Amino acid sequence: MGKRVVFLKQLYQDCLLCPTGFSANMALMVALRNLASLIAAGNVPVKDEKIAIFSDELNHASIIDGIRLAERQRSVEFFVYKHCDMSHLRELLSNCKMKKKVVVTDSLKTM
Numbered sequence: 001m002g003k004r005v006v007f008l009k010q011l012y013q014d015c016l017l018c019p020t021g022f023s024a025n026m027a028l029m030v031a032l033r034n035l036a037s038l039i040a041a042g043n044v045p046v047k048d049e050k051i052a053i054f055s056d057e058l059n060h061a062s063i064i065d066g067i068r069l070a071e072r073q074r075s076v077e078f079f080v081y082k083h084c085d086m087s088h089l090r091e092l093l094s095n096c097k098m099k100k101k102v103v104v105t106d107s108l109k110t111m
């Protein structure tokens, strides 16, 4: 396993290796939060600089925890759509005036 990790790191120098699915999901959500902070030049992002995250209601707990952590830093706002309900997602997306939108789902594979 150790050799494979070293090989991966050599192949993809910019990759982020996470030891568990939980930490990968948390890391991604925190990265989104940091992105919003960067756009706001280190300040608390104003509404227009925030990232809107649309999350399936049955997403894994690690995704939800990551989004809540990001939300607490006031860099993202999140919206929950009914499980695999694309009409509901479309409605939320079109009602949201924020420019930067991210849809997060693990439902394709695990649900």
Ligand SMILES: Cc1ncc(COP(=O)(O)O)c(C=O)c1O
Binding pocket: 019, 020, 021, 022, 023, 025, 060, 062, 106, 110
């Ligand atoms: C979508 C998803 N994310 C994260 C996890 C958690 O992964 P881990 O047990 O490696 O932390 C799971 C586990 O089933 C999962 O299905």
